[in-house]
Amino acid sequence: MGQIYLVRHGQASFGSANYDQLSTLGYEQARLLGQWYANRQQSFSHVITGGMARHRQTADTCLGELPKQQLVDAEWITDEDFAEFDHHEVLLRHVPEFADAVAFKALLANHVDPPRALEHLFRAAMQRWMSGWHDDEYSETWPDFRRRCIRALERLDTDTRGQEVIVFTSGGVIATLMQHLLGLQDFQVMELNWTLANCAVTKILQRPGQFTLGYLNNYAHLEWLGQPGAVTYR
Incomplete structure (x- = not known):
């Protein structure tokens, strides 16, 4: 059985000239997640980022906390289909x-x-x-966004089947994939997206042709290792 860890990026720089950059707290959140994985001796066969700066910054900072042997053979991939709307x-x-x-x-x-x-x-x-x-007013419609998120997940069924995969992406992507797996309504995607914490992890279990939710929006690492205020949603 494969395992896919969907990581929402660390806190970005909302309100600044460039949102697509981690804040100081965002980098700290990524470090805390990396320390959690280092403590668990978690290794990954594939590291996938959604192509945005905040995704790669979260990945580099998080996995920089792991001993080299936990990532010695990991393949790093950029997949734009995991980018946010x-x-x-x-x-x-x-x-x-x-x-x-x-x-x-x-x-x-x-x-x-x-x-x-x-x-x-x-x-x-x-x-x-x-x-x-x-x-007609949007460069990417909601159905198009939903299709590309599902396409990105389904590609993992052939490219990384049975392996340990970590994906650094965004809240909208994760909420949309949960809609696909759990049969949620559109309004529930909005509600779920609003509750996903920065650097929280959603785990998907992967069997041939089948994806099952393992856990959703886990940020215990931030509560355990972080200072007050380490858990954020924007």
Whole structure:
């Protein structure tokens, strides 16, 4: 039986000029995960990253904590099908103010609870994208994104069958794959995506032609090894 570990990247730099970079805490989260795997003497045959900077930074930092013998024969692969959807475009189509960082912060500042306001805006933007009513406005539609996530997972059934694989990806990809495995509705993908912690691990058991969920959104390593505040969701 093969095992696939889906790792959501460490905390990125939301609100900065370049979101696709780990924050200082994001690097620490990745180190804590690596220390967890080192302690467990976990080895991997394949390391897959989704092609984004935050994916590779998480992978390099996490696996840099492992002794060399645990990765001596590991094959590193970049698979763009494990990349996240364009959250910037999804938000922008729903909230034009998102194009201007100052205007967007001012919009949020008008609310009593800006983090909760951001959550509501993001949920509404996701609903708009997933509805199918505005597909011509997006560079990648929701069905297209879902298909490529499933394609990426199914490719592992032939390329890495029966092996230990770690995939560094994003929350939207992981939530969408859970929809595929568990038969979730679209609105449940949104709800699940919002609860996935940075550097949490979702484990999939792999048999020929079959994938089964082992565990979902495990961040015990952050609670055990990390300081207060080590668990984040954005």
